[in-house]
Amino acid sequence: xxxxxxxxxxxxxxxxxxxxxxxxxADISGLxxxxxSNLRRACxxxxxxxxxxxxxxxSKAMEKSDKDFGxxxxxxxxxxxxxxxxxxxxxxxxxxxxxxxxxxxxLKGAYIEEAIYIGDNQLDSLVNIKxxxxxxxxxxxxxxxxxxxxxxxxxxxxxxxxxxxxxxSEK
Numbered sequence: 001x002x003x004x005x006x007x008x009x010x011x012x013x014x015x016x017x018x019x020x021x022x023x024x025x026a027d028i029s030g031l032x033x034x035x036x037s038n039l040r041r042a043c044x045x046x047x048x049x050x051x052x053x054x055x056x057x058x059s060k061a062m063e064k065s066d067k068d069f070g071x072x073x074x075x076x077x078x079x080x081x082x083x084x085x086x087x088x089x090x091x092x093x094x095x096x097x098x099x100x101x102x103x104x105x106x107l108k109g110a111y112i113e114e115a116i117y118i119g120d121n122q123l124d125s126l127v128n129i130k131x132x133x134x135x136x137x138x139x140x141x142x143x144x145x146x147x148x149x150x151x152x153x154x155x156x157x158x159x160x161x162x163x164x165x166x167x168x169s170e171k
Contacts, residue, residue: 006057013053013061013082020084021113024091025072026105028052029079039098039105046094048085055080070116075108087133088112092126 001009017023028039043050055076062069083091095105110117110126117126130138 009054009057010061010064013058014064016082016084017061017065017067020086022085022088022091023111024083024085024095025075025108025110026081026083026091026095027079027108028081028105031102031104035102035104039094042094042098043083043091046085046090047087048083048091048094051082051084053080053082058082067111067114069111071118072109072111072116075118080108081105087131089127089129089131092123092129096123096127 028036031039040050055078058080059073059076062073083094085091092107092110095107098105107117107120107123107126109119110122112126112129
């Protein structure tokens with residue numbers, strides 16, 4: 001790879017790191033060709049971009065980026081795959097689902113909305129992170145709940161009132 005090609009790759013990686021708030025680093029070494037293809041298909045279905053990257057180029061892109069990746073550059077050893085998604089928990093769900101059939105991929109670390117997660121033991125907490133859409137849905141349902149209670153109370157109260165009036169009119 002020439003210097004110009006390396007510089008181009010670093011620039012591309014830097015722009016990807018800058019534009020995305022959800023970045024996962026995983027180790028997929030040891031997967032055979034068919035499992036790698038299955039993982040790529042699973043990522044595609046979940047709207048996750050998967051790319052195998054060189055550690056030195058990714059490290060330089062992290063330095064060049066305006067984000068603070070904390071300890072993530074220190075875990076760039078061995079085989080590293082970059083998983084990028086708009087949904088914060090989508091790559092973690094893909095990894096967890098895929099690991100039901102295989103022991104790989106291993107989560108090295110993640111950068112989500114300025115929070116840094118290091119190690120495979122963080123996978124369960126990353127799966128449980130709610131996406132922006134899920135949080136908005138929860139807030140909307142919480143806001144609608146009191147209004148629904150008031151409406152149902154008014155409707156049931158009207159039924160009770162009409163029942164009382166009907167009973168009194170019959171007597």
